[in-house]
Amino acid sequence: MPVLSTEDDVDAVPLRRPWRWISALVVIALVVAFVYVFATNKNLDWPVVGEFLFDPRILSGVGLTLFITLVSMVVSTLLAIIVAAMRLSSNPVLSGVAWFYVWAFxxxxxxxQIVLWGYLGLLFEKITLGVPMTDVVFWSIDTNTLITPLVAGLLALTLNQAAYSSEIVRAGMVSVDEGQREAAYSLGMSPLYTFRRVLLPQAMRVIIPPMGNELISMLKNTSLLSVIAVLELYTQASMISAANLKQVxxxxxxxxxxxxxxxxxxxxQYYLERRFGRGTTRNLPPTPIQRVKAMFNSRKPGPAPAPETNFVEVVGE
Structure with missing residues (x-):
């Protein structure tokens, strides 16, 4: 009769990887050296950095930067959905206009584009609403009064971003299986309802990651508005550094x-990707908070192991 014991178990020894630790130590050493050289540089006045980090002018620039970013992204996303729907339309006029818009911007x-919108007053002194080729005018306003530097910056960033975002939305829509559209039409759904309730939610899994990158790019592109004197973060810092000569x-x-x-x-963006990616994988990877909880739970003492016993296999005649 064979006897099965825990002493016969095979002890798995993890493979040693010394070069992994050596490369990690080299990278850590380089990072520490870079931080040390940067922090001890005598040409940097670190107290000035601390002094202006929470300066009211800098904080107002941060607030305006976030405002421009959020407004431009929200409006451009809505416009991008419309342009993408026009590109996918069977109507040649709508498809052609959408293609030209994306091509131009x-x-x-x-x-x-920012400079052109900022200098719009040089092309049109007034913006007028009336009957063309007649003296009938319903409404008129000075262009520089209506298109302020902030409005010009919002228009430029929004329209430019909508052209890029529309291609992202279109790629997401194309990624959805054509059978979804056919099934929706067979149930009597209209094309607009099918687009809004069937196709777009499934395309979000493809749309959200690049749109998150576009949001970050939009945040950084707000610094370009300094050329038309919009008082966002970079412009405020430039004005301060021009006075105290502390550019760096x-x-x-x-x-x-x-x-x-x-x-x-x-x-x-991270949590939106998880939400819309639920149907693509059976087990989603843990979030950073879940990983921290799992790490703490693993350090807690568990129940005492059961005493080892030897099992004898009895073979009948």
Whole structure:
């Protein structure tokens, strides 16, 4: 009769990887050396960085930067959905207009578009609503009064971003199986209802990751509005550095705030990706909070192991 004992178990020994630890130590050493050299640089006035990090002018620039980013992204996303639907339409006029819009705004630099909107008053002194080729005017206003630097910046960033975002939305829509559309039509759903309730929710899994990157890009592109004197974060820092001649220190302040804002804006993107990716995988990876909880739970003492026993296999005749 064979006897099965725990002493016969095979002890699995993990494979040793010395180069992994050596490479990790080298990278850590390089990072520490870089931080040390940067922190002890005599040409950097670190007290100035701390002084202006929470300066009221810098904080007002941070608030305006976030306002421009959120307004531009919300409006451009709505416009992108419309443009993507036009590109996918069987109507050649709608498809052609949408193609021309994307071609024009993606083909020119965003900085050029910002300057053009800022100098719109040089092309049109007044914006008038009336009957063409007659003296009948219903409404008229000075262009510079209506298109302020802030409005010009919002228009430029929104329209430019909508061209890029529309292609992202269109790619997400194309990724949805055509059978979904056919099934919706067979149930009597209209094309608009099918787009809004069937196709778009499934396409969000493909749309959200690149749209999150576009949100970060939008946040950083707000610094380009300094060319038309919009008082966002970078413009405020430039005005301060022009007075105290601490350009590098103010650039560090700006970089710290941009890093903080991008980190905060990455959090909702992460959870949105998890939400819309639920149907693509059976087990979602744990969130950072879940990982921390699991780490603490693993350190708690568990129940005492059961005493080892030997099992004898009895073979009948």
């Amino acid at each position: 993606r083909g020119t630099p965003v900085l050029v 220190e103010l650039l560090i302040v700006v970089s710290i705030w941009y890093l903080f804002m991008t980190s905060v804006l990455s959090v909702p």
